Amino acid sequence: MVFNEDKLINYFSKGKYYVPKEAMKKLNQLLFKELGEYCQICEEDRMICVLSPMCPRRILLKVRIQSGANKDDLPKFCYSQAVNNLKRYMKKLTTLYKPVDELVFNKDFIDIMFPKLYDKFVSYFNTDIDRIHQLIENSKVPAEKFDIYNLDNQIFQKIINQNKLIREGTFIYNITANLLLIWYEDAIFVSEFSDNSNLTICNAKYDVIVNLKIIEVVFQIYCAQYGIIGHSILDSENQISLEMKVPISEISQDLLKDDSSFFSDVIKFLQEFFSEIQISQDSDDFMRFSVIYQNVEHFLKRNKLKPLTYNSIESMIEKINGLKKKKIK
Numbered sequence: 501m502v503f504n505e506d507k508l509i510n511y512f513s514k515g516k517y518y519v520p521k522e523a524m525k526k527l528n529q530l531l532f533k534e535l536g537e538y539c540q541i542c543e544e545d546r547m548i549c550v551l552s553p554m555c556p557r558r559i560l561l562k563v564r565i566q567s568g569a570n571k572d573d574l575p576k577f578c579y580s581q582a583v584n585n586l587k588r589y590m591k592k593l594t595t596l597y598k599p600v601d602e603l604v605f606n607k608d609f610i611d612i613m614f615p616k617l618y619d620k621f622v623s624y625f626n627t628d629i630d631r632i633h634q635l636i637e638n639s640k641v642p643a644e645k646f647d648i649y650n651l652d653n654q655i656f657q658k659i660i661n662q663n664k665l666i667r668e669g670t671f672i673y674n675i676t677a678n679l680l681l682i683w684y685e686d687a688i689f690v691s692e693f694s695d696n697s698n699l700t701i702c703n704a705k706y707d708v709i710v711n712l713k714i715i716e717v718v719f720q721i722y723c724a725q726y727g728i729i730g731h732s733i734l735d736s737e738n739q740i741s742l743e744m745k746v747p748i749s750e751i752s753q754d755l756l757k758d759d760s761s762f763f764s765d766v767i768k769f770l771q772e773f774f775s776e777i778q779i780s781q782d783s784d785d786f787m788r789f790s791v792i793y794q795n796v797e798h799f800l801k802r803n804k805l806k807p808l809t810y811n812s813i814e815s816m817i818e819k820i821n822g823l824k825k826k827k828i829k
Contacts, residue, residue: 535560535563535564538554538555538560539560539575539578540575541554542554542555542575542578543575543577543578546577549577549578549581550581550596551596553578553581557597557599557600557602558578558581558582558602561574561575561578561579561582561603562601562602562603565603565699566603571605581596582599582602582604583604583608585597585599586599586602586604586608586609586612586702587612589703590612590613590684598703599702599703600703600705600706601701601702601703601704601705601706601707602701602702602703603699603700603701603702604699604700604702605698605699605700606618606621606691606692606693606698606699606700607698608700609689609691609700609702610691610700613641613643613671613682613689614636614639614641614643615641617635617636617639617641620632620635621680621693622693625675625678625680625693626678626693626694629675632675633645633675636673642667642668642669642670642671643670643671643672643673644659644670644671644672644673645672645673645674646672646673646674646683646720646721646724647674648674648676648716648717648720648721648732653723653724653727655672656672656683656724656725656727657727659671659672660725671683671684671685672684672721674717674721676713676717677713678692678693678694679691679692679693679711679713679714679717680692680693681714681717681718681721683721683725686725687702687703687704688703688704688718688721688810689701689702689703689704690704690714704810705809705810705811706809706810706811707809707810708807708808708809709795709807709808709809709810709813710795712734712737712738712739712740712795713734715740715793715795715808715813716732716734716740718810718813719732719742719813719817720732722813722814722817723744723817725817726817726818726820726821727821728744728745728746728817728820728821729744729745729746729786730742730743730744730745730817731743731745735792738794738795738796739792739793739794739795740792740793740795741790741791741792741793742790742791742792742793743788743789743790743791744788744789744816744817744820745782745786745787745788745789746786746787746820746821746823746824747785747786747787748781748785748786748787749785750823750824750825751787751823751824751825752823752824752825752826755822755823762822762823763779765819766779766789766819766820767779769815769816769819770789770791770816772805772806772812773791773793773805773806773807773808773812773816774791774792774793774805775792775793775794775799775803775805776790776791776792777789777790777791778790778791787823789820793808795807795808
């Protein structure tokens with residue numbers, strides 16, 4: 501029987517065996533050494549580093565950052581290319597690759613979205629949010645504030661439909677606690693300003709969301725984008741209730757027929773993530789989809805549930821939006 505890469509991955513990932521502490525220490529030392537040499541070789545040839553980095557999509561930068569590296573610990577030229585690629589993506593220019601779930605430091609992201617405002621962001625972010633809103637409003641940045649407790653869903657449709665009254669490049673932003681969330685061109689960006697993190701996840705898609713507050717804001721943003729009435733309640737530190745409502749008058753009647761598989765397909769999808777699911781019609785003639793999510797790892801594993809990602813939240817709302825009658829252009 502041949503010992504190969506797949507067998508080693510299987511050994512570590514399944515957790516059936518105890519890995520000796522001494523072995524893990526040695527493996528970590530070897531990995532750290534190999535990582536440093538690997539990145540050094542790539543950086544030494546600028547042409548390779550710019551056009552064809554040795555790690556696809558510069559994924560090892562994310563590994564370093566998630567492992568606790570600060571900016572000075574990163575391969576400087578490689579990181580600068582990642583930031584430059586992000587800038588080009590935001591300006592709709594040709595990019596080497598589309599950044600997805602990419603991590604950059606807050607300063608680099610804020611300098612792209614809110615030029616010259618980073619120092620003031622840091623000064624006021626956790627002490628005077630109103631001051632930050634004023635700074636943004638008085639700047640030339642085409643940003644629209646999004647309040648999840650006082651929703652203006654029309655602004656999303658105006659941006660999507662390129663309304664003449666909307667400035668080109670307009671994006672939506674929300675500030676909640678120590679988080680800045682941005683919606684731009686159907687992409688989500690999340691910056692955390694705290695003692696534990698000064699990072700931004702760019703074009704968040706497939707990363708697991710641990711923070712329930714991020715789930716709440718992302719849920720409300722996607723509800724607004726798709727024109728779904730959404731309600732959310734943070735029940736506890738580890739549980740959130742989400743509700744989506746669609747007027748019965750807007751539902752395609754074909755989907756309500758007995759031979760339609762729409763609801764069974766939706767339920768099957770929801771059962772992958774949520775411990776409780778309820779579908780009902782209320783007295784105000786709305787179809788209601790109510791779900792409860794818990795972000796406790798052992799609870800999810802015990803009940804064979806998947807953790808929520810940005811993409812799974814959007815997919816859920818997109819499926820509910822599929823109830824609506826198709827508009828005739």
